[in-house]
Amino acid sequence: MDSQCVSCSGELQIAEDSYEGEIVSCPGCAAELEIYSTNPLKLVIAPEPEEDWGE
Structure with missing residues (x-):
């Protein structure tokens, strides 16, 4: 599937x-x-992983 980057509009x-x-x-x-939806294809910036500080 072809798409565009939501950050830089690259292929x-x-x-x-x-x-x-x-x-x-x-x-x-x-x-x-992150692939938010596959039909139709929708991409979003992936959330940053949260630190657990050793918990």
Whole structure:
């Protein structure tokens, strides 16, 4: 599937077997993007992982 990076508008190739919640990286700007929806394909900036501070 073809898409565009929501950060830099660069071209992205998303695998046909991708799933909602999967994290992909933009080869142009290295932004981490989350597949929000597969039909229609929608990408969002992936949330930053929260630190657990050893808990």
